[in-house]
Amino acid sequence: MYKGIYYTHLFSVITFLLIYVIKTVLLLANKEEGLVKFTKGIKVPEMIVSTLFLVTGVYMLFQIPEIKTLMIIKILVVFASIPVAVIGFKKRNKVLAVISLIMIIMAYGLAEMSKKQKSAVIPTETMDHSPAESTSNGHDIFINNCARCHGEDGKLGLMGSRDLSGSAMDLNTRVEIIKKGKGAMAGFEGILSDEQIRAVAEYSESLKK
Ligand code: HEC
Structure with a gap:
């Protein structure tokens, strides 16, 4: 059960990131038409993916024995990036769009880091x-x-x-x-x-x- 949720989360995060990267690239390349088309076409899948991403994320959060500082920073960064992204894409502001993308990627990087930390800690912990x-x-x-x-x-x-x-x-x-x-x-x-x-x-x- 937990593993299934975990993979659903991972999958939705990666899909979400992919959509995001494509949108940012279209914006940066001034492909206004392409961006409008892509945004429209991806609307429903994007909604499903981001809902999955949030729901599985919250579920996992409640399953974790202890919430680490890194995890809190990650969640704050994810939530902070949402308004930045919304405004960035609405106003076609490249700087804001790129900042929000960097924030999301950073949050993902933090998650990976905390995982590495954790797996690095477990064996040494048992050894120590x-x-x-x-x-x-x-x-x-x-x-x-x-x-x-x-x-x-x-x-x-x-x-x-x-x-x-x-x-x-x-x-x-x-x-x-x-x-x-x-x-x-x-x-x-x-x-x-x-x-x-x-x-x-x-x-x-x-x-x-
Ligand atoms: C990361 C969390 C975690 C740790 C650490 C852990 N377990 Fe488990 N354990 C589980 C989960 C989850 C299951 C249920 C697995 C399933 O059925 O899919 C389980 C199942 C079991 C079961 C089977 C119970 C049953 O009736 O099905 C036993 C026995 C067990 N664990 C003993 C241990 C022992 C002993 C240790 C320490 C050496 C340990 N576990 C460490 C998460 C953990």
Whole structure:
């Protein structure tokens, strides 16, 4: 579910950007006729794409465990670019149109940056926590690796994760899912050792009510 929303978001953002770039190029090249034609022809698809873009964006925002500063800047930039773009294209003001395009691209770049930061942080984080990394205590492993989605008691259910306290899954299936991942949950093979995976799987079973 989350992945589907994520790809819909990515697709709508890229389509939105593409439409934007084409419009800006037409404006810059003084192709007034082309711009009017393109704007008219693309009106409905553009509306669908921007609605998808906003709805999926808001949905994802509510699924994210913690909202980062970068994310807030990104959202502010996206919203600020809208009036700039509207005025820029209405008044055929090239400077404003280019500024709004730069803002949107910047926001997209920020999103990519925050993603890189995040993926760069996760492995080093688990590596730096050498006491936690070397521990075979299922509870500690769970708190360090799983609680951000499942919550300390397994009930949090972020990003579409299951309430672990209500899961009837057997141990071997758990081990498999923790190793390989499932849906929005990435696998832990290579991050946790086999013993740690078994320990945390056993711990997750103990959360069952
Ligand atoms: C990025 C968020 C995230 C993290 C971190 C995460 N999970 Fe998950 N987990 C999920 C999601 C989402 C699902 C549901 C997957 C699906 O069914 O599509 C899930 C499903 C599971 C399930 C299967 C439950 C069921 O009944 O279907 C188990 C067991 C589980 N996770 C254990 C863990 C353990 C143990 C860890 C830590 C080693 C962990 N998870 C870390 C998001 C996460």
